[in-house]
Amino acid sequence: MFLDLVRKRKSVRSYIDRAIPDDLLYEIIEAARLAPSAKNVQEWKFIIIRDPATKEALVNVAKGQQFVGESAVVIAGVATQTGYIMTNGILACNVDLAIAMEHIALAAAEHNIGTCWIGAFYQDKAKELLHVPDDCMVISFMTLGYTTEDFNQSIKQRKKIEEIICQERYT
Numbered sequence: 001m002f003l004d005l006v007r008k009r010k011s012v013r014s015y016i017d018r019a020i021p022d023d024l025l026y027e028i029i030e031a032a033r034l035a036p037s038a039k040n041v042q043e044w045k046f047i048i049i050r051d052p053a054t055k056e057a058l059v060n061v062a063k064g065q066q067f068v069g070e071s072a073v074v075i076a077g078v079a080t081q082t083g084y085i086m087t088n089g090i091l092a093c094n095v096d097l098a099i100a101m102e103h104i105a106l107a108a109a110e111h112n113i114g115t116c117w118i119g120a121f122y123q124d125k126a127k128e129l130l131h132v133p134d135d136c137m138v139i140s141f142m143t144l145g146y147t148t149e150d151f152n153q154s155i156k157q158r159k160k161i162e163e164i165i166c167q168e169r170y171t
């Protein structure tokens with residue numbers, strides 16, 4: 001059931017030293033490829049980072065978050081078109097990449113691979129390290145890796161549903 005998968009996904013910040021097979025990694029990224037995007041522009045690139053030296057450099061880019069260097073793979077979600085503002089005033093690439101990256105997180109969870117969103121990083125340092133062109137933006141990173149953490153022990157600290165829904169108008 002889909003909600004079981006949503007409950008299972010949690011931020012994992014402790015990884016074991018075990019590689020993710022290529023075919024599985026590509027299956028996980030397939031979930032990003034299939035994600036929706038505004039006007040279906042698909043203006044994105046997903047940089048797969050496995051080189052230990054690059055991952056280590058990413059620790060610094062991500063403000064010293066050590067587990068970034070301990071994950072098996074880091075995926076950088078890069079927006080290749082950053083100027084499209086939707087009629088609603090919202091920048092489309094932020095939404096598009098967020099959906100695609102969460103697809104990755106959910107697809108990984110299905111295979112008991114832990115993930116963590118990384119939004120705390122320096123944009124300029126990330127671009128320099130990964131040779132991302134100036135007119136693109138790294139929207140987020142995601143760490144991926146096997147873990148000894150129990151996915152069934154995913155305790156969600158969340159607001160109650162009554163706190164977050166309104167009926168018919170904002171209240």
Ligand SMILES: Cc1cc2nc3c(=O)[nH]c(=O)nc-3n(C[C@H](O)[C@H](O)[C@H](O)COP(=O)(O)O)c2cc1C
Pocket residue numbers: 009010011012013065116117118119120121140156
């Ligand atoms: C956009 C975004 C950026 C995030 N950045 C970081 C980060 O830099 N480092 C980190 O450890 N967790 C980061 N997180 C993870 C959140 O802290 C986490 O999702 C939240 O506490 C809920 O916990 P859960 O993912 O286990 O359900 C980020 C999450 C999102 C959605």
